[in-house]
Amino acid sequence: MSMIKRNRIALIFLLVALMAPLFTDNQYYLYIVTLSFIWTIAVYGMNLIGGYTGQLSLAHAGFFAIGAYSLGLLTVDANVPYWFAFVLACLITTVVGFFVGLIALRTKEHFFAIYTLCVGYIIYLVIYQWDELTGGVRGLIGVPPPSPIGPISFESAESNYYLVLAFLVLVFVFMKFLTESLIGRTYVAIRNSEELAQTIGINTMRQKLVSFVISTFLAGLAGALYASFVRFLGPEISYTMTTFDMLTYLIVGGIGTLYGPLVGTFLIVTITQSLQFMEEYRMLIFGPLLVFLVIFYPRGIVGGIQMWKAKRQFKKRQKMKRTSSTSTHEGGD
């Protein structure tokens, strides 16, 4: 019972998400929400390495694209069965992430961000220029939808929605256990002070590498889902702007928080759609919004709410303390 109480917000989210297709037959809404769920999975990866471990990776769109293109090429060109290709796509991204991480994590802070930015750009250039393999600027056409699992097929928007939702739930649960476990606390320790973490016996390089590899796995997973959902891939998904879009989702939602990627991605994706009539002038809203958040709520919406709740609880405790000390004092008289 206490577990349900502790996770009531997540359960409400889940319930709303499960019920949503029952209340609308609008394929457009389902498309947008499904797309936002896919981006959320990728942003969870960015949150793990950037928010919890304190290493801002700007190659995230590159890993997202590796996952997407791996699935696309394996299914379209190599005719590998879908789910086998899906697993391979995640594995390929993870392996590439491991080798990139081995070198990238020898740098720190700004240098790590610059290094990964360059890696991301190289991935983009490879996809863009190697047209014999990737289709280059032409893109990759005809990525198949997920193969049926038993009697469940994934041809309709609703079934795709539930499939992506299932993966999102798995990622959320995994992130919750990971960040609340000792390993998660280790990441936070590295984020707060790598030197201090080393002095208490943490192998920071190994932990950072594990965190980086998990984050690339999540980016690859999201990329593979994206490929079979949109079913057309172009090199622009690996461009650095995509990384900065993900970073915006994370900053708005709350970097280093569990709900941040969920809230930030959903809000920005839906607001972007609702303000579409403004075309490029949308940035007039997003720009000041981002500046406002970074100045006043550096840990985003969720971080802001957590801070507000913490302050309220602190005040409550202080008040109770004062009340109890007054009554003790009165009792003493």
Add this chain to the structure above:
Amino acid sequence: MGMFLGGLLLLMTTACSEEDPSSTDTAAPPGAPAGSGGEEVEEQTEVVEGTEVVNIGFSGPLSGAGAYYGNNTLNGLTMAIDEINADGGIEVDGEMHSLNLVSLDDQYLPDETGANARRLVQESDTPVIFVPHSGGTYATQIFNEQDEVLLASYSSEPEITQQGNDLTMRIPPTYDAYVEPFSEYQMERFGPKLSMLPPSTEFGMDWAEELKPVWESLGGEVVHEGSVDYSMDTDFFTVVTNALSDDPDVLFVGGSSEPTAQVMQQARELGFEGGFLIMDQAKLDEIDNVLGGAPDVIDGSVGVAPLVYDIHEGNEQFIHDYQEEHGNDPGSEAGYHYYAVYIIAEAMQEAGTVEDAHAIRENLDDGLHQVPEDKRIYDVSEVDEQGGMTTELRMAVVEDGEIELVDFDD
């Protein structure tokens, strides 16, 4: 904090509200079909009071690098729809209908086109959606048959109609039709050595891939295969120098007219005296305008026939009206979109329905032959079984500094 969150939640609610869009529609008249128009979508056209409204969808680049192109395509659609509505609309199955254009910006991104197309179907109930780029076309072809919406694609990529999508209409001619006549003309005039410098876009790569075997089969030799990225490069001397290093007779260029003009000018400045083979995106008249009238630069070029150099009874009024309304010459994007609206409107009348995309698609060829003479912008002979418009093509050549039109047969 609360107010801020409230604002965000309000925006979120707006984005996902289930309200019937027609209730906020200012353009649609009473009696319009449910879901016609909407507050969140842009409308450019005025409908006729007392008629049923048929929404025509558009998803194209209206912001970003492709905005100029996207707006040109939109201008053609808007002009045709305004004219049809000004004439009282179209009579379908005994009832008058007016057309309403609903446009959305996709910034040239296929996943945005996919989202927009679904939005147009769901919120505006559009039986037809215009998409002016191949990536967006592919993204829409994934579901347009399932959702029963006719996709009017402005892409000269042959594959879009070859993959058997029953609800696709290809508006422009396929680019492969230009390759052989352009090659024959330039090889005969200048010689067999070709240097290729297409833009590093999907279209440029496709053109290059088509051109190379044709050029070689005619006995020519490709001496250089490069590309130029207009989104990254601003100075083209290095790539043009490389392209001219093997002393070619003909230089293959293309892309948007503005950077193509710069590449051509720089080639001349570097001493190139051969001919230019220009892919069908750039327009010779626009290139000439960009260069401020430079006959020595464009002399020896071959490209697609500019609309304003091919004036006849079918497009005279359109060109005049376009120039008056927009202050510049219409390009083929505007011309073809304008023509396509008329073909679809006539096909709706022939099919007796404004909703059944299959019936409209089946009647496109009949619709084409019903388009009034003064609206036939191009010499289109048929809409073939695969949905492609077959246009009788002519090419433009520059001889002695003058742009002249030549029939392919000549």
